[in-house]
Amino acid sequence: MLFLNRNKFTQKYLKTISRIGGEIVNLKGTKTLENLMKAFAGESQARNRYTFYASVAKKEGFEQISALFRETADNEKEHAEVFFKHIIEGMTGELPVMVHVDADYPVDLRGTRENLKAAAAGENEEWTELYPTFADVAEKEGFRTVAESFRQIAKVEKRHETRYLKLLENVETEKVFKREEKVLWKCGNCGYILEAKEAPEQCPACKHSKAYFELFVENY
Template identity: 50%
Template sequence: MPELEGTKTQTNLMKAFAGESMARNRYTYYSKIAKDEGYEQIAAIFLETAENEKMHAKRFFQFLGKDNIPIELSDVIYPIGMSDTITNLEYSIEGEHDENSHLYPMFANIAREEGFDSVAACFEAIVEAEKGHEKRYRILKENLENGKVFKRDAQILWKCRKCGYISYGSDAPYACPACLHPRAYFEICNQNY
């Protein structure tokens, strides 16, 4: 691999590291808001995504090396916003979309042009993860807007996230009959095993 210091790729890795680190923190904050609003599953998805972003940040950090070289950043804009869960999902969709459709593909192209094929491959792989994040945030936002977090048109299985109780119906129970936790803890039972 060529020398990284002083390249556009080094700067882009630092921008990506900073962006992923901030996204991790934002998603952690958004998780608390979702939990406070009664959306345990959405809170858990924000936390899971925060852990994904932590891993992305770690990959970018690993490319930057071990030499403790200061990297100055300019012309960088990072989103700051915190509101209710629907708005936080919108902020998250915007950030994930920008990363997977513009920013990281551009960073991958620059890395490849500068001879950093492994960095380019990393950006391209992370694009796929960010597409998945955007997709599920869009679905969660639509479910909230359409009143489908705890209610569906058809009869389905609902699972209590606390004790595992399974209920069948178009609506999640208002409280779990097994452990008495509120409706906030119910999600659609996903049998992906």
């Protein structure tokens, strides 16, 4: 009889336990649950927006910017997973569950210049306002681990904003493929490297267009 009732007992036990190691783990009915869901939705949407922006950049001849949009999209997927896992762990015994949130999300898709501006603005809001606020709320409600996730991911978003702003500056000042001094340019398709003030119209080795060239920097 004890064995037969084991699953029922376990579920009841998990529902009633509210603290483990001094930290609250049950998210039900908390503001932090709502904030985690907002963050999960926001990161998920950012991932898709950046994927769309990558396609636009590629069409406009900015292969490196396209690749960086895709890389950032992958980062946002990982952020979304962190927040989603917190929800799953905090709602053990309650699943499946519907989480209602009242939030606004950006809708924008234009040229690469405008897309970089929009992306930078979104990252800025996350690291300067949203995630610090969410972290403070989580801390007050007893979710120290969740608070730490918000704070650490905010650091990544700050770096994302910095990169987007630098790429935007290069686009606006027409420095994506041209510099005042000679620099090393690398073909992203075949790896060909040459020294010049400006990337060539066509790669001498693989014949791919200028779009595939980027500054060559050894960072290892």
